[in-house]
Amino acid sequence: MSDDERPIRIVLAKLGLDGHDRGLRIVGRMLRDAGMEVIQLGLRQTTDTIVAATRDEDADAVGLSMHNAGHLTLAPRMRRALDDAGLDVPLVIGGIIPDQDVETLREQGVAAILGPGASTEDVVATVRAVVGRSKAR
């Protein structure tokens, strides 16, 4: 089966102690309804557990939900952990991310950032776009 026929597989998780999981749950259902395979790790994950799931599930992308204002520390750590494991998959961040941090996060290798109020179409299109870009690379 070619890559184009296989549904997109995405790992979703919360990294660290932050317990706000409403967005994570909604996004998981949105992506599943759009035909993607969602590997929901849920709360209190580490970069190690996320890397392992991404590798084991042969995922096309990783989505992190962040509402703890720790994104400037945690998102680059996640990116480095994926790179160190040789996993060339895009990292998408959703949650409370102030505008002024968006550029910094992009420079550190975050493929896309979804803010509060992002619609289902935004979320699905963003994941499709970053996965498509990654495959073309």
Next chain:
Amino acid sequence: MDREDRPASFETMSGIPLDPVYGGGPLPGEFPYTRGIHPSMYRSRLWTMRMFAGFGTAEDTNARFKELLRAGGTGLSTAFDMPTLMGRDSDDEWAVGEVGRAGVAIDSIADMHDLFADIDLSQVSTSMTVNGPAAILLAMYVVTAEDHGVTRSQLSGTLQNDILKEYQAQKEYIFPPRPSMRLVSDSIRFTTAEMPRWHPVSVSGYHIREAGSTAAQELAFTLANGFAYVEAALAAGLAVDDFAPRLSFFFNAHIDFFEEIGKFRAARRIWARWMRDRYGARDERSLLCRFHTQTAGVSLTAQQPEVNIARVAIEALAGVLGGTQSLHTDSFDEALALPSERAARIALRTQQVIAHETGVTNVADPLGGAPFVEWMTDEMERQAEAVFTHLDAIGHGSMLEGVYAGIDDGYFVEAIADASYRFEREVNAGRRIIVGVNDFTEGDDHRAELLRIEADTEDTQLKRLGDVKRHRDADAVRHALAVVGEHAGDPNCNLMPAIIDAVRARATEGEIVRALEQVFGTYTERAPT
């Protein structure tokens, strides 16, 4: 400090004299208290304007507390950072990136001293929003006060200490439900005996609603949790009228105005009836559902954030017309970051406009008797009672067991996730308009100045924690922690005195939590479906 001078008589802006209350009974202050817990409501005393604050180090938050008190705030409310809420010290591997970010970092008694420096704890009432490690933070507050010559019996305030809703909604749990309930009932027993002015549990629907529940689910799950705490305290040997007057509640004020007002009124009526009829309370104070209200964080939009000032005003008005005892108004920039000082001040000013300009405080329960308001109140009660019937059945006649069963089988989490997804789909489909998000989107060009947490907060806090650990008696700490572990293993022993001793020996929050964990174990939620 909570009290404000109120006039002896009231008239409208145009000089029309007003009676204390209009309409028929039961009047405010009369069973089942649908119309309010006091006969005169805000005519004799305004609600407490309690603004939630916490960020950075204890010194940073202490400065914000003083600013809020200077600006006319009448109570303090502490937001702790995620590591503190999860029982992790700032030097814990799990804490990286989260120290002082979403609240204030508290590791030991030294931080608690700095948090309340130059604030007279015998005069101010303090709310502490913490659940998993609540008993430890309560112990720190007691020791801080006593070090300043204020006795524990003088302390007034509220500990959130509502662990059940953590498994249902907010997810800041540490231990499994049953040992966690042991800590809750130990703290209820302790404060009942030694801290008569303290509210040991604030049964909270706020987080249930923020996680996506409906108004009726918020009402039902919260009151069910309240019944569960009552049953746990009764099982611990307390008499209902000894502790029930000190239980309090915390609800969300969302944007659907009349639904919210109906919810608040139904909460009072249900609580009064259940406490009298099911739990045999005789003291009138045991029947009163006193509650704090906070406007809905989830209703705030990142788009056109100034519009949030209007949302917050409407939600706050629902809380006031619903008869709240205290109120936090969200800051307009909270969909983007923790509130800036300016945004927090505007939020407080919003409450002051409602209190002093609108005239809604001049009559007790001005909406009572309105057909739609009364219908909505009845409907909220009916939906909540249906949930109680379910929980009572799965708990085989015990609400405590019913709530445990609902946590164990995923009932609460699934019900909330379903409601949240339903709402999201309605917004996505355009069946629900959110101004600035899916309609009226032009004009989103102004960017407010946001609060930035200093990048060196974590370093500063790690240095402070290192100093504490270096300058304490290590043997005393080891001994105190061993006693905590020993007492945790003895269900007949109240853990509070051992925790207080450990705090006094300068054991850190994380160390005390680890000692408890060795006996209690930890809790992990199933991954979402």
